[in-house]
Amino acid sequence: MEAPSEPTTDRHIAVSMLIVLGTTGFLVNLFAIYGIKKSTTFGASFGRLCISQCLGNCSNCATAAFIVGTITLVKPEFHTTYWGARSAQLLTFFFYGDFFSHFFAALNRLCAIRFPIKYAVLFSPRNTNIALALCWLCAAIEATPKFFSDCMIYFDVNSLGTTFTSTACNSFMEIYFNFYLDLAFNAMIFLCDVFTLVNLRSATKHNTHSTELKKKKFQQDVRFFFQTLCQAAVGFIEVLCFFVFSNMVESRFAKFMLTTFAWMLQQTLDGAMIIFFNKELRSIRLKITVVSVPSAKFGQSTQEARRPPQMSDIL
Numbered sequence: 276m277e278a279p280s281e282p283t284t285d286r287h288i289a290v291s292m293l294i295v296l297g298t299t300g301f302l303v304n305l306f307a308i309y310g311i312k313k314s315t316t317f318g319a320s321f322g323r324l325c326i327s328q329c330l331g332n333c334s335n336c337a338t339a340a341f342i343v344g345t346i347t348l349v350k351p352e353f354h355t356t357y358w359g360a361r362s363a364q365l366l367t368f369f370f371y372g373d374f375f376s377h378f379f380a381a382l383n384r385l386c387a388i389r390f391p392i393k394y395a396v397l398f399s400p401r402n403t404n405i406a407l408a409l410c411w412l413c414a415a416i417e418a419t420p421k422f423f424s425d426c427m428i429y430f431d432v433n434s435l436g437t438t439f440t441s442t443a444c445n446s447f448m449e450i451y452f453n454f455y456l457d458l459a460f461n462a463m464i465f466l467c468d469v470f471t472l473v474n475l476r477s478a479t480k481h482n483t484h485s486t487e488l489k490k491k492k493f494q495q496d497v498r499f500f501f502q503t504l505c506q507a508a509v510g511f512i513e514v515l516c517f518f519v520f521s522n523m524v525e526s527r528f529a530k531f532m533l534t535t536f537a538w539m540l541q542q543t544l545d546g547a548m549i550i551f552f553n554k555e556l557r558s559i560r561l562k563i564t565v566v567s568v569p570s571a572k573f574g575q576s577t578q579e580a581r582r583p584p585q586m587s588d589i590l
Contacts, residue, residue, distance in 0.1 A: 285528045289435045290347045292536060297340025300543030304333035307546040310556035316495055317553075320398035321387070324380040325549055327407055328506075331373025331414075332542040338365045339539055343430050351432040360429035363437045364421045367428065370538075371414035373545070374510070378460055379406045381467040381507060384500040389474040391496075417452060420444070435531035457514045464507045471500055502552035506545055513541035 307329045311322050342362045346353050353359040386397045398406075420426040426445055431438035439445035475497065521533040550556045 285531075286432065286435065287348075289528060289531045289536075290344050293347075293539065294340045294344040296536065296539045296543060297336040297338075297344060300336030300539055300546065301333055301340060303543055303550070304329040304336065304546035306559075307549045307556065308333065310550065310553070310559050313559060314553065314555050316555050319400065320403045321380065321383050321499060323403055323407065324376055324383055327376040327410060328373050328380065329546050329549065331369045331371075331376060332545050335366055335369040335373065335542050336539060338362060338369065339535075347430070347432055354430045354432060357424075357427075360421075360427055363428045363430050364418050366437060367421060368414050368418035370542075371417045372411050373542070374457070374460065375410035375413050376407070377503070377506060377510060378464055378467075379410060381464045381471075381503050384496070384503050385467045385471045385474075387496045388471050388500060417456075420448060433527075435527060436534040454518050457518075461507070461511045461514060465511070468500075468504050468507060471504075475500070498552055502548055505548050505552075509541050509544050509548075513537050 308326055311317050311326050311329070314322070317325065342365070346359060346362065354362070383398055387394050390397060421428050423444075424440070425442045426448055427440045428437055428445070429440070430436070439449050516533045516537040521530050524530055524533065
């Protein structure tokens with residue numbers, strides 16, 4: 276691993292942008308988690324999958340802003356150490372936990388619209404637990420090889436992005452377990468969305484004579500589907516930016532915008548779309564309890580209690 280060069284203006288600008296965007300993404304996804312838990316429209320299964328996505332986004336944004344950003348500003352050379360490289364490993368783990376949750380969320384919407392009667396069985400609490408366990412188990416498997424020096428990944432302050440060490444292990448991992456894996460799962464998510472769209476038309480026709488309650492439930496399922504569709508589209512664009520478009524530019528700052536910044540932007544927009552597509556979440560107001568300070572004299576306001584004595588009071 277190369278030692279960082281002298282700090283430059285674009286590095287400080289890039290890190291500042293990363294901290295601001297990471298903090299924003301952290302807060303947006305944290306609010307989305309809070310909203311989903313308070314919401315009555317999210318089903319138990321789909322709601323938990325969305326929370327899993329937001330948890331990955333939230334943790335990733337926090338790692339980028341508070342760990343990667345802080346280290347880069349305070350002690351950039353720490354990134355080249357074994358323990359400093361763990362921050363990039365955390366980014367990988369949280370990203371894939373979110374990524375695999377997206378796949379099951381898309382599959383969930385397909386089952387909800389194509390098999391509405393069997394949906395409760397297909398995504399029962401037990402099956403949902405298995406799906407969530409698989410998401411994070413696969414994320415752990417993806418991140419585990421990076422404990423070893425031959426497969427290590429770290430945040431390079433010179434390139435302003437996560438970088439693999441130049442080894443045979445990493446050459447294999449970067450191509451097959453990052454690029455091709457991302458493309459394969461994005462393709463499967465895309466196919467789920469296409470099949471859902473195809474079935475959506477016929478399901479809409481059958482739903483015209485349904486009761487108001489069933490129509491409302493169907494409209495909710497459709498809205499959730501378009502949420503997952505937009506999230507998948509943004510995720511696919513991010514993969515193209517990270518692996519394809521970034522190789523077409525020479526500027527270090529441009530590479531940062533197409534890799535690290537695009538990555539954190541996708542994580543932020545992921546949570547924002549959950550809020551945008553759900554009116555109940557948009558209408559949530561954080562309640563702040565205001566506690567008044569007791570006045571010195573019963574029946575008096577604080578300002579009255581604190582005013583200096585007047586002549587009328589003395590007389």
